[in-house]
Each structure stands twice: as structure tokens, then as C-alpha cells.
Amino acid sequence: MTALSPAPVPAPVPGPGSGSGSGSATVDAAAARVAALRAARRRRSALVLTVTVAVGVVVAVVALCLGAAGLTPGRALAGAVGLGDPGDVFVVQRLRLPRVLAALFAGAAFALAGALFQSTLRNPLASPDILGVSTGASLGAVWALLGLGVQGAAVAGFAFGGALVAALAIWLLAWRRGLHSIRFVLVGVGVAYVCGSLLAWLMARAEVREAQTALMWTIGSVADVRGPSLTVLLVGVVVLGAAAAAVSRTQPALSLGDDNARALGVRVDAARVTTLLVAVGLVAVATSAAGPVAFVALVAPAIARGLLDDGGADLVASTAVGAVLVLVVSTLVITFGRKHLARADGIEEDREQEGEEIIVGAID
Numbered sequence: 322m323t324a325l326s327p328a329p330v331p332a333p334v335p336g337p338g339s340g341s342g343s344g345s346a347t348v349d350a351a352a353a354r355v356a357a358l359r360a361a362r363r364r365r366s367a368l369v370l371t372v373t374v375a376v377g378v379v380v381a382v383v384a385l386c387l388g389a390a391g392l393t394p395g396r397a398l399a400g401a402v403g404l405g406d407p408g409d410v411f412v413v414q415r416l417r418l419p420r421v422l423a424a425l426f427a428g429a430a431f432a433l434a435g436a437l438f439q440s441t442l443r444n445p446l447a448s449p450d451i452l453g454v455s456t457g458a459s460l461g462a463v464w465a466l467l468g469l470g471v472q473g474a475a476v477a478g479f480a481f482g483g484a485l486v487a488a489l490a491i492w493l494l495a496w497r498r499g500l501h502s503i504r505f506v507l508v509g510v511g512v513a514y515v516c517g518s519l520l521a522w523l524m525a526r527a528e529v530r531e532a533q534t535a536l537m538w539t540i541g542s543v544a545d546v547r548g549p550s551l552t553v554l555l556v557g558v559v560v561l562g563a564a565a566a567a568v569s570r571t572q573p574a575l576s577l578g579d580d581n582a583r584a585l586g587v588r589v590d591a592a593r594v595t596t597l598l599v600a601v602g603l604v605a606v607a608t609s610a611a612g613p614v615a616f617v618a619l620v621a622p623a624i625a626r627g628l629l630d631d632g633g634a635d636l637v638a639s640t641a642v643g644a645v646l647v648l649v650v651s652t653l654v655i656t657f658g659r660k661h662l663a664r665a666d667g668i669e670e671d672r673e674q675e676g677e678e679i680i681v682g683a684i685d
Contacts, residue, residue: 373645383652385417400412423611427647428556431614433640438600452515454509457490457516463538468533552607557602564602
């Protein structure tokens with residue numbers, strides 16, 4: 322006779338409160354992990370911002386020193402605050418400091434606009450120069466110069482209007498019961514090609530001297546941004562930067578997709594429209610002062626994401642990278658490319674020499 326094996330004892334069924342301990346531990350571990358990741362991101366973001374600002378300060382001082390009238394860092398800084406030799410004060414405050422400020426603020430505006438476009442549309446290639454906003458500003462300025470004969474500060478107003486008209490055209494053509502990011506990008510690329518073709522047609526039918534005058538509005542330059550144009554640029558970037566900080570609260574939710582953003586209580590269409598309006602305003606202000614400085618809006622956010630190394634968007638880091646990027650490039654071009662860029666040479670060198678002659682003559 323075989324012995325019967327004992328019946329298996331059933332496992333105890335957990336009661337309603339028996340699993341709360343393990344579930345709570347899992348939630349606490351996940352929360353700690355998220356907090357650690359956020360702290361690491363904040364530390365890395367602070368490090369990137371600190372290094373970028375330090376590089377920007379160094380390059381700004383170098384930009385104040387280099388030029389037709391070479392200055393030491395001490396003389397350049399003294400001239401920037403109105404102290405020291407009158408010739409140094411003239412060269413720094415009237416010629417070099419406006420160029421440095423224009424490069425910083427124009428670069429910051431383009432980079433911030435690019436970061437807003439890319440994070441809102443969830444496309445790393447969505448930048449104002451690719452989508453036609455910057456090209457629309459160029460078209461407005463060149464049409465004012467070559468088609469209407471407008472001169473002076475009014476050209477900047479036409480550039481501002483051209484950017485807004487191009488953005489409005491993209492908006493109307495892309496809107497189908499809402500603003501879909503892919504449709505917006507595709508329509509924007511088409512508008513960019515149309516504006517580029519019209520721009521090339523205007524330049525081709527113009528006389529050589531007129532086309533040379535309009536050239537700045539097709540490539541961009543910070544060499545001669547001063548006076549009222551610089552004031553408008555500084556005030557516009559500060560105001561729109563504050564608006565960007567206000568609308569940036571919805572960016573993390575929008576980056577998760579429309580459905581997830583709606584589940585989190587975000588009004589997707591309203592948030593996207595508001596953010597893109599701020600971005601278009603930044604592009605219009607910067608382009609009306611410095612022209613369409615290409616690829617800053619595309620490259621600066623990508624560099625910032627690479628430095629942060631987590632794939633996320635950081636508007637502050639993107640803004641700082643764009644400002645320093647334009648400052649570095651403009652300093653290199655105007656310092657070492659004088660013989661190749663007639664515009665930079667004619668503005669900077671001639672004015673510095675003229676200023677030195679005026680002051681020397683006054684002293685004599």
C-alpha cells in the first residue's frame with residue numbers, strides 16, 4: 322500500500338491591507354529615483370549655464386579689446402563704464418559695445434525662438450529659418466528697399482511685418498480643426514521656399530548697388546546695430562523673454578504628446594498657439610534689427626540638449642548657448658575677416674579711425 326502524499330497547503334490569500342507595505346515601498350523608491358534624476362538635471366543645467374556665461378564674459382571682453390584700435394582688457398572695461406581715455410570711451414561705447422550687445426541679444430532671441438518651436442512642435446528640425454519665418458522677414462525688408470524705395474528704420478518695420486505675415490500664412494494653411502505639428506512643419510517649409518524664390522527674384526531684377534544694400538537683409542549682421550534699433554532689440558527680447566518664461570510651464574506636458582497633455586489638464590491648442598506667437602515675436606524683433614542670422618535657432622537648442630545629455634529641452638541653456646554662439650562668430654568674423662567682408666570693414670574700421678582722428682584733433 323502506498324502512502325498518500327500530503328495535500329498541498331494553499332498559500333494564504335493576502336488581505337486588503339497586507340500588500341500596502343510593498344506597494345508603498347515601490348512608490349517611495351520611484352519617487353526617490355525621480356527626485357534624484359531631477360536633482361542631477363538641475364546640477365548639470367546649472368553647470369552648463371555657468372560655463373556658458375563664463376565663456377560669454379571672456380569673449381565679450383575680447384571683443385571689446387580687438388579692432389582697429391587695440392585696447393587692453395583694463396582700458397576696454399574702463400571705457401565701457403565711461404572712464405579712462407576719451408578715445409577709449411568713444412571706441413568702446415559707440416562702436417564695440419553696441420555690437421557685443423546686439424550679438425548677445427539677437428543670438429538669445431533666435432535660440433529661444435528655436436527652442437520654443439522645437440519643443441512645442443516636438444521636432445528638432447522645426448526652426449524659424451527652416452519654417453519660413455526668418456525668410457518672410459528678409460522678404461519684407463528687401464521688398465521695402467528694392468520695391469518701395471524705403472530707407473532707414475522703416476525697413477526694420479517691414480522686416481517685422483514680413484515675419485508676422487509669413488507666420489500667419491503658415492498658420493492659416495496648417496490649421497485643420499487644430500494645429501498639428503507635422504502639418505505646421507510641412508507648410509512652413511513650403512512657405513520658406515516661396516519666400517526664398519520671391520527674394521531671389523527681387524535681388525535678380527535689382528541694380529548691383531541696390532542689391533548690395535539689400536544684402537544684409539538676406540544674410541544678417543550685427544555690425545551696425547546701434548541707436549534706436551539696438552534699444553528696440555534689447556527691450557523686445559526682455560519683454561518676450563519674460564513671456565516665454567510664462568508659457569514655458571506647458572512645455573513639459575506638450576512634449577509628452579497631445580493626448581497626454583490634455584490628460585494633464587493642458588489646453589493643447591491654446592498653449593501651442595500662445596507659445597508659437599511668442600517665438601514668432603522673438604524672431605521678428607531679432608530679424609528686424611540684425612537680419613536673418615541663419616541656423617542659430619536650429620543649432621543652439623541642439624547644442625544645449627547635447628550639453629545637458631538627457632534629451633530634454635532647456636530654454637535657459639538654449640538661450641545662453643545662442644547668445645554666446647553669435648557673439649563668438651561675430652567677433653571672429655569682424656576681427657579676422659575684415660578684408661573679406663566689406664560691410665564689417667567699412668563700418669568698424671572706418672568709424673574707429675574717424676573717432677580716433679576726431680579725438681586726437683580735439684586734444685591737439
